[in-house]
Amino acid sequence: MFFSLIKNRRSIRKYKPQEIEREKIERLMQAALLAPSSKGRNPREFIVVDDKELLLKLSQARPHGSSFLANAPLGIVVLADPAKSDVWIEDASIAATFIWLAAEALGLGACWIQVRERKQRESIEAEEYIKNILSIPPGKRVLAMMGVGYPDEIKSPKQEEDLEYEKVFCNQYGNPLKERVSR
Numbered sequence: 462m463f464f465s466l467i468k469n470r471r472s473i474r475k476y477k478p479q480e481i482e483r484e485k486i487e488r489l490m491q492a493a494l495l496a497p498s499s500k501g502r503n504p505r506e507f508i509v510v511d512d513k514e515l516l517l518k519l520s521q522a523r524p525h526g527s528s529f530l531a532n533a534p535l536g537i538v539v540l541a542d543p544a545k546s547d548v549w550i551e552d553a554s555i556a557a558t559f560i561w562l563a564a565e566a567l568g569l570g571a572c573w574i575q576v577r578e579r580k581q582r583e584s585i586e587a588e589e590y591i592k593n594i595l596s597i598p599p600g601k602r603v604l605a606m607m608g609v610g611y612p613d614e615i616k617s618p619k620q621e622e623d624l625e626y627e628k629v630f631c632n633q634y635g636n637p638l639k640e641r642v643s644r
């Protein structure tokens with residue numbers, strides 16, 4: 462079950478207009494809060510966005526990589542408090558990953574939108590743009606946003622032949638754990 466879920470998970474950027482049930486949104490956030498964090502400090506925070514106008518504004522956080530959020534029924538902004546942990550990036554990333562996998566398990570599709578280290582326009586950081594829209598306090602950091610919705614595109618699952626086993630070593634770098642399955 463878990464392995465078919467991670468094989469089937471793809472980046473889904475096209476969504477049906479159908480709203481996501483409240484119960485499913487709560488399950489997504491339950492998954493986010495179940496994610497582990499360094500020293501259990503839980504520096505991550507989340508903003509669930511279902512307001513169409515806000516989603517449209519957030520979809521403009523990047524020149525290209527975020528436009529699909531305009532047609533998503535739901536966006537989840539993943540942020541963190543760096544004052545709580547020096548490894549907030551890792552902690553927030555694991556939580557975002559849990560949301561992505563939970564979406565798949567709930568029959569939804571999701572896709573990550575990178576925010577940290579990305580620009581909205583030449584002179585404006587995507588993070589600052591989002592912070593202004595959502596009244597996020599200055600000390601907090603925005604890692605990413607997740608677009609979520611019922612999938613309106615079909616993507617094939619990952620194939621075993623595509624897995625880069627040549628990047629997996631055993632005991633010493635360069636010593637393959639497994640020969641690549643021939644294509």
Ligand SMILES: Cc1cc2nc3c(=O)[nH]c(=O)nc-3n(C[C@H](O)[C@H](O)[C@H](O)COP(=O)(O)O)c2cc1C
Pocket residue numbers: 470471472473474526527572573574575576
């Ligand atoms: C850290 C990270 C950042 C990403 N940023 C974006 C993004 O800003 N916009 C986007 O459309 N997809 C983004 N993606 C999705 C990747 O493009 C996608 O996962 C990759 O092409 C593999 O496709 P798959 O998810 O369907 O397996 C991101 C994925 C990760 C893990």
